Amino acid sequence: MMTDFPQALSIAGSDSSGGAGMQADLKTMQERHVYAATVLVAITAQNTLGVQDSVPLPAKIINEQFTSIADDLAIKACKTGMLADSEHVSIVVENLKKYDFGPLIVDPVMVAKGGATLLTEDAVITIKENLIPLATVVTPNIPEAEVLTDLTINSKEDMIMAGQKIKALGAKNVIIKGGHQASADTASDFVLLENGHSFWLSSKRIDTIRTHGTGDTLSACIAAELAKGVDVETAIITAKKYVEATITDGIIVGHGHGPLNHWAYRKVAKNAKL
Numbered sequence: 001m002m003t004d005f006p007q008a009l010s011i012a013g014s015d016s017s018g019g020a021g022m023q024a025d026l027k028t029m030q031e032r033h034v035y036a037a038t039v040l041v042a043i044t045a046q047n048t049l050g051v052q053d054s055v056p057l058p059a060k061i062i063n064e065q066f067t068s069i070a071d072d073l074a075i076k077a078c079k080t081g082m083l084a085d086s087e088h089v090s091i092v093v094e095n096l097k098k099y100d101f102g103p104l105i106v107d108p109v110m111v112a113k114g115g116a117t118l119l120t121e122d123a124v125i126t127i128k129e130n131l132i133p134l135a136t137v138v139t140p141n142i143p144e145a146e147v148l149t150d151l152t153i154n155s156k157e158d159m160i161m162a163g164q165k166i167k168a169l170g171a172k173n174v175i176i177k178g179g180h181q182a183s184a185d186t187a188s189d190f191v192l193l194e195n196g197h198s199f200w201l202s203s204k205r206i207d208t209i210r211t212h213g214t215g216d217t218l219s220a221c222i223a224a225e226l227a228k229g230v231d232v233e234t235a236i237i238t239a240k241k242y243v244e245a246t247i248t249d250g251i252i253v254g255h256g257h258g259p260l261n262h263w264a265y266r267k268v269a270k271n272a273k274l
């Protein structure tokens with residue numbers, strides 16, 4: 001039997017070790033039963049110990065990937081991840097204005113878990129002025145929220161303030177991810193919705209360094225749920241539960257910031273009939 005499947009698009013960089021970036025997006029979307037297409041913006045030579053090298057792709061092949069997808073597929077939601085530099089952010093912005101790929105999740109990837117820079121400093125202004133205003137949901141972690149707002153974030157009140165500042169840049173919905181608050185005993189994300197409603201999404205903080213790709217996975221899951229037609233609030237709640245399962249039911253791969261167990265949510269979903 002042929003099935004009409006929801007289709008989503010990842011616009012991101014490749015992580016050769018398979019844990020973060022586009023590879024995390026593909027695994028997540030597949031697990032959420034959504035067909036995943038890709039626009040590759042940059043390639044990294046990367047493992048769980050760090051990023052050894054990275055190279056952005058030429059504009060021509062990025063534009064061509066967008067056109068190929070728009071000419072044939074029926075993308076219902078998309079997300080951005082690593083965009084490398086200002087020029088590449090602009091290329092992506094132009095294509096997102098040209099083609100309708102549905103709701104956009106912007107994960108403003110700046111620095112990898114191991115500390116390597118994945119976005120040049122000059123790109124921050126382009127992201128703030130040109131990409132975030134297109135976003136249905138923007139999902140910075142705490143260091144990224146600090147860069148986007150010029151605030152220092154040490155408390156929940158600071159996260160709320162940062163969320164409001166980022167919403168004022170033009171994003172409809174904002175999540176300030178709390179994964180980097182290492183001293184807290186919960187992993188608490190602040191969610192600010194388009195209608196002004198806000199809430200905290202909290203889970204037990206798992207004491208592990210195997211969190212490579214958590215942010216990519218969260219944003220890819222939101223995109224997948226939106227591609228299915230799920231509402232934004234429900235998509236965000238599902239994505240948080242999905243990520244929590246991937247960390248809780250961990251796997252041992254590599255010697256550093258290891259990747260997630262992308263299939264762990266199968267058990268949770270089966271038990272809870274989600």
Ligand SMILES: Nc1ncnc2c1ncn2[C@@H]1O[C@H](COP(=O)(O)OP(=O)(O)O)[C@@H](O)[C@H]1O
Pocket residue numbers: 140141142177178179180187188189203204205206207208211213214215216218240243244247
């Ligand atoms: N140690 C942890 N235990 C439980 N949840 C975590 C942990 N680290 C991160 N998370 C969750 O993973 C998601 C991604 O957060 P974060 O790690 O801050 O993003 P990024 O990968 O962009 O740095 C968030 O929902 C956050 O709460």
Ligand SMILES: Cc1ncc(COP(=O)(O)O)c(N)n1
Pocket residue numbers: 012013014015020021022044046081082109111112113114118211212213214215216
């Ligand atoms: C290509 C690519 N994209 C994104 C990330 C961020 O992932 P994380 O912050 O979990 O290391 C990464 N490490 N590599």
